[in-house]
Amino acid sequence: MKNLIFLCIASAIFIFSVISLNVAPTINGLVGKGKYKMNGDLDSSNYGWADYPCSYYSNFYNENKDKSVDEGHWTNEEDKEYYLDLIKEGKNNCLKKQAMIGLEYSSFNINVIFSFICAIFGILLYSGNNIGKIVGLIGLGTGVIGFVLTFIYIIYSGIIFNNDVVDKKYDIITGDPYANSYVSTKSDGAFIKWKDDKYVCIYYSKNNKDKLYRKYSDYENMNLNYYHFDSKNKDDDYYKYNWAGSSTNSGCSYYLESYTGIFAWNECKKLDERTSRSKLKITDENGNEKGECDKIYLLPYTTTSVPTTNEKRKLYNYWVTTIVFGCFIFVLDIGLAIFGFLIFKDSKGTPGAVPIK
Numbered sequence: 001m002k003n004l005i006f007l008c009i010a011s012a013i014f015i016f017s018v019i020s021l022n023v024a025p026t027i028n029g030l031v032g033k034g035k036y037k038m039n040g041d042l043d044s045s046n047y048g049w050a051d052y053p054c055s056y057y058s059n060f061y062n063e064n065k066d067k068s069v070d071e072g073h074w075t076n077e078e079d080k081e082y083y084l085d086l087i088k089e090g091k092n093n094c095l096k097k098q099a100m101i102g103l104e105y106s107s108f109n110i111n112v113i114f115s116f117i118c119a120i121f122g123i124l125l126y127s128g129n130n131i132g133k134i135v136g137l138i139g140l141g142t143g144v145i146g147f148v149l150t151f152i153y154i155i156y157s158g159i160i161f162n163n164d165v166v167d168k169k170y171d172i173i174t175g176d177p178y179a180n181s182y183v184s185t186k187s188d189g190a191f192i193k194w195k196d197d198k199y200v201c202i203y204y205s206k207n208n209k210d211k212l213y214r215k216y217s218d219y220e221n222m223n224l225n226y227y228h229f230d231s232k233n234k235d236d237d238y239y240k241y242n243w244a245g246s247s248t249n250s251g252c253s254y255y256l257e258s259y260t261g262i263f264a265w266n267e268c269k270k271l272d273e274r275t276s277r278s279k280l281k282i283t284d285e286n287g288n289e290k291g292e293c294d295k296i297y298l299l300p301y302t303t304t305s306v307p308t309t310n311e312k313r314k315l316y317n318y319w320v321t322t323i324v325f326g327c328f329i330f331v332l333d334i335g336l337a338i339f340g341f342l343i344f345k346d347s348k349g350t351p352g353a354v355p356i357k
Contacts, residue, residue: 225311
């Protein structure tokens with residue numbers, strides 16, 4: 001029975017690892033890929049994760065840490081420390097992303113190669129060959145190494161997927177590090193809700209600006225991918241997702257470009273500190289009221305202009321699939337190591353020896 005279980009575990013690891021290699025986000029260039037110029041040179045302003053020199057942040061920090069407030073064009077010492085801390089955060093973020101890439105390649109490739117070898121040996125062992133010690137040692141080693149690499153990869157991948165602000169800039173001395181970042185939204189595109197007689201930003205945090213902005217885990221949201229408005233029958237969504245404040249077809253949406261960068265955080269701060277206000281109304285072409293806005297939606301389109309791809313949802317689905325299968329793999333690696341050890345322990349004779357009849 002142990003031999004059969006060992007074979008099944010090795011086969012499952014091989015299958016899950018092959019699937020993971022085909023959907024892994026950085027291996028397949030879905031994220032972290034650099035951009036190239038017309039002549040084929042890598043654009044220094046758009047390095048991929050693997051190409052970016054993390055030591056740049058160290059050099060940048062050393063060049064600026066001894067500058068006076070006036071030399072660095074900072075407002076005060078506190079402002080200087082903020083930007084120096086941002087540079088240090090950038091180096092850690094760079095190293096973290098490069099670690100994820102290395103672990104993604106190494107963990108899944110090692111699992112594919114050695115689980116295949118274990119499966120082949122598992123078939124021979126199940127067929128009655130006296131190679132238990134060899135199979136057991138290989139299974140134990142593969143399981144331990146595969147578990148460690150895959151487990152660490154899942155940690156790095158999960159942190160980047162859930163916590164990293166997309167397009168946040170770290171290598172700046174003054175300005176807005178969130179200038180190219182967008183506000184996070186719920187799955188329906190909402191970024192503001194009605195609460196306690198006023199509108200408040202859903203993800204606003206007074207002490208954590210990162211929380212307000214979009215992460216890779218937001219990429220499955222409908223407002224970032226293709227969505228069809230029923231302009232023929234003009235259902236509730238047609239009116240709800242219209243631009244708020246329009247003279248006709250007034251809805252509950254704001255243009256995405258209006259809520260980027262530090263402007264978004266400052267606006268959310270104002271909303272949070274406001275005492276009260278009235279709800280926005282939804283109206284049709286004739287000014288007839290169709291309801292009230294319990295939420296405010298942040299959409300990159302109107303009813304006449306929508307995204308034509310599901311590029312972001314594809315990245316989200318592939319990344320989640322990789323994490324899920326990665327979890328299955330490192331659990332199975334534990335099983336492979338355990339059963340490899342049991343097979344090795346229960347085997348008799350010299351490794352690879354042929355029994356004497």
